[in-house]
Amino acid sequence: MIKRNIVLGLVALLLPVAACAAQPAAVDPPSGAPGPADRPTVVLLGDSVAEGESLPLRAALDAAGVSFESLAADGGGNVVGPFSDKNWEQLPDRIAAAKPTVVVYQIATYDWGTLAEQQAAYTRLVDTVSGAGATLVFVSMPPIRADDFYRPHMADLERTAAVAKTVADGSGDKAVFLDATPVWGETYQQTRNGRPDRSADGIHTCPQGAARFTAWLLSNLAGVIPGFSPPDPSTWANTGWSGDARFQGC
Secondary structure: OOOHHHHHHHHHHHHHHHOOOOOOOOOOOOOOOOOOOOOOOEEEOOOOHHHHHHHHHHHHOOOOEEEEEOOOOOOOOOOHHHHHHHOOOOOHHHHHOOOOOOEEEOOOHHHHHHHOHHHHHHHHHHHHHHHOOEEEEEEEEOOOOOOOOOOHHHHHHHHHHHHHHHHOOOOOEEEEEEOHHHHHHOOOOOEEEEOOOOOOOOOEEEEHHHHHHHHHHHHHOOOOOOOOOOOHHHHOOOHHHHHHOOOOOO
C-alpha cells in the first residue's frame, strides 16, 4: 500500500507538468536519421545535473520503447568552459557511435565563456549532432543558488539560454531550444508541494524535480521524435531510480 501511494502521489504531481508542456513544432530529422519504423535513440549531454535527470529519463524512455544513452559527465558538459578543449576531442565520436535520433543538451553549469565562445561552441555542437544524423535539443539549465565557486561565472551562465536559442533559431531546423522555466521557475526553489525538489547544495535535482523535468521533456520530445508518445508516468515513476546515490541533499 505504501509503494502504491508513492506511485499515485508522484503520478498526480507529474500529470499537470506533462499537460502544460508546450510542444515545439515538429522538426524533420536530418537526412540519415532513423525512419519511423526504427527504434529511435535519445542521447543526453550535460554535467552532473544532467546525470541526475538521466535516471528517470532512462526509465521513461525505456517504457516508451526508445533507446537511451547518457553521455553526461560530472564536472562539465564538455561543450564550452573548463576542460572542454580536451574533453571535446572525444565527444563527436561518442555521439556518432550512439547513432542518435535526438541529442538533448542540458546546458551545463560549466558553460562559462564569452558570448562569442558560447556561440561558437553551441554552433559546433549543432553541426556535430546534425552530422551524426540527429536533431539537437538545447534545454535551459535549472536556476542555481550561486556560491563562491559559481558567483564569478553567473553573468556567463545567465546568457546561455539566449545564446542557445539564437543558435537554434538560426540552425535551419537542425536544432530546437526548450526553455525549462515552466519546470524550475525563475529562481532556485528547494521544495515544491512540501517535498524536496532540488538538492540543498543549490545546484542539483532531487527525485521529484528530476521526475517533473522528465515528464515535461517527454511532452516536448513528442514534437521532435516522429511517432513518439510519452508513456504514462505510472510506468516509470517508481521503478527504483529514485534511490540512486547521485541524489544528495534531498
